[in-house]
Amino acid sequence: MxxxxxxxxxxxxxxxxxxxxxxxxxxxxxxxxxxxxxxxxxxxxxxxxxxxxxxxxxxxxxxxxxxxxxxxxxxxxxxxxxxxxxxxxxxxxxxxxxxxxxxxxxxxxxQIDPHLPGEGADDVLAVNDLDSYAQAREALEQGHRVVLIGGGLIGCEFANDWVNAGYEVTIIEALDYPMGRALPPQAGTALRSALTGAGVNVVTGRKVTAVERDGDTLVVVDDAGERHPADVAVRALGxxxxxxxxxxxxxxxxxxxxxxxxxxxxxxxxxxxxxxxxxxxxxxxxxxxxxxxxxxxxxxxAGTDTEVHYPVMPVIVKTPCCPIQFYAPPTGVAGEWHEEEADGGGIRGLFHDHEGQARGFVLTGPAVAQKAELVKQVPGWFDNRY
The missing domain is CATH 3.50.50.60 (FAD/NAD(P)-binding domain)
Structure with missing residues (x-):
C-alpha cells in the first residue's frame, strides 16, 4: 500500500x-x-x-x-x-x-530578505523556526543592543518580549506606526506609544538602507542617515x-x-x-x-472529501504592553475605519464598507474584552472577500 x-x-x-x-x-x-x-x-x-x-x-x-x-x-x-x-x-x-x-x-x-548592502548584512538574523530562534538567543547572550528591521506583528512581539528581559531594543519601521499594514491609525499609534513606554526605541517612517560594521558592532543605517548600533540585528519584514x-x-x-x-x-x-x-x-x-x-x-x-471552514478568527498579538486583537478587512474592499476610545480604556475600531457592513475590527488594551461582541458583526473569512 x-x-x-x-x-x-x-x-x-x-x-x-x-x-x-x-x-x-x-x-x-x-x-x-x-x-x-x-x-x-x-x-x-x-x-x-x-x-x-x-x-x-x-x-x-x-x-x-x-x-x-x-x-x-x-x-x-x-x-x-x-x-x-x-x-x-x-x-x-x-x-x-x-x-x-x-x-x-x-x-x-x-522570511522576506531585503538583500541589504553592507559588510554586516550577512550577520542579520531571521527568526523563522526553533533552530534560528536558538541562534538568536545565543547571540543575545553576547550583547544587549538589538535592532529589529521591521515593525510588523512579529517584530513588535519580539521587541516587547526582549525589552522586558532587559535588552536595549530598537524597531525601524518604514510605515508611520508599527503594524501599519494591519492596524488603523489610532490603534497603531496606541501600540507605538505603549512600546515606547515599555522602553522600545520605535523609529517609524524610515527604511533600512544598509547594515555596516564598526569592529564587533553592527550598524544599521536608515534612509535619514541615522546609524543604529547593535550587538544583534534581526529582520522581521514578513x-x-x-x-x-x-x-x-x-x-x-x-x-x-x-x-x-x-x-x-x-x-x-x-x-x-x-x-x-x-x-x-x-x-x-x-x-x-x-x-x-x-x-x-x-x-x-482518509477518503471523505471535506471542505475547510474558516469562521471569524481574530489574530491575537502578544504585546503585553498593549494587548491587541484584530480581524483585518479584506484587501481591496473600499470602506472606512471608525475608531474610538472604548469604555474602560483601549481603542475599539470597526471597518465598514460603503454599504455599511462591518468587515473588520481592532481592539486594544482593556477593549479586547469586547471581542465576542464584534465577532458577531463581521462575516467569516471566505464570505468577507466580496
Missing part, C-alpha cells in the same frame, strides 16, 4: 498528520523534513523570554517520539528536490525517491510562502500554492496547507486557520 507523504514538520504538517490518524490508522504515513523534526509551537517563540523558556524547553517532542505517536516513518534532514506530480513521486536531494498515494505540502514560508517546489512541478501558484477548499492543488492527490498555501484565494499564516485546515484535510486524506 502506498503511503500518504507529508512534507514538512511544522504546525501544519504535524496537525495534518494528527488529524489524518484520527480517521485512518492503517495507511502508511511518511513525514519528510529538512530539519530534525522537533515538534514545537512556533508562536511561542516570540514570548519565550516572558515565559522563562529556553529554546530547549520549547521543544515538545523529538522526531522519533512524533513517529511513534503518529505511527509514521520519519525522514529527517532531507529536502525534496522535485515532485513528479502526475505520478505523485518525490525525488529527495540524496537521490532517493518516494511514491505516494497522496502528498501534502506543509513547507511553510521564508513572510513569503515557499512555492518554488510546487511551481517547478507544474502546480498552480499565486500568492501561495493554490488550493481549493478541500486543500487540493491543481495536481490531483497533492494538497497544501499552512504558511505555503493559498486556500481558495486566502493566505492565512496564523495558527487557527492552519488548525481548521488540518481538521478538514484529515478526513479528506
Amino acid at each position: 502506498q503511503p500518504v507523504v507529508i512534507v514538512g514538520t511544522g504546525h501544519a504538517g504535524y496537525a495534518a498528520a494528527r488529524e489524518f490518524r484520527k480517521h485512518d490508522t492503517t495507511t502508511p504515513l511518511v513525514m519528510v523534513t529538512a530539519d530534525d523534526g522537533t515538534s514545537y509551537t512556533k508562536p511561542m517563540l516570540s514570548n519565550a523570554m516572558a515565559r522563562g523558556k529556553t529554546p530547549a524547553e520549547l521543544a515538545q517532542a523529538s522526531a522519533e517520539e512524533m513517529g511513534q505517536q503518529l505511527d509514521a516513518r520519519m525522514i529527517t534532514h532531507a529536502r525534496v528536490a522535485s515532485i513528479d506530480a502526475p505520478n505523485r513521486r518525490l525525488h529527495l536531494s540524496d537521490g532517493s525517491e518516494l511514491e505516494a498515494a497522496k502528498i501534502v505540502l506543509g513547507i511553510g514560508a521564508n 513572510l513569503r510562502p515557499r512555492t518554488r517546489l510546487a511551481e517547478d512541478a507544474g502546480i498552480e501558484v499565486g500568492n501561495g500554492i493554490r488550493t481549493d477548499r478541500q486543500l487540493e492543488t491543481s495536481a490531483s492527490g497533492i494538497y497544501a496547507l499552512g504558511d505555503c498555501a493559498e486556500v481558495d484565494g486566502l493566505v492565512l499564516p496564523f495558527v487557527m486557520p492552519i488548525s481548521n485546515a488540518a481538521r478538514a484535510l484529515g478526513p479528506t486524506l
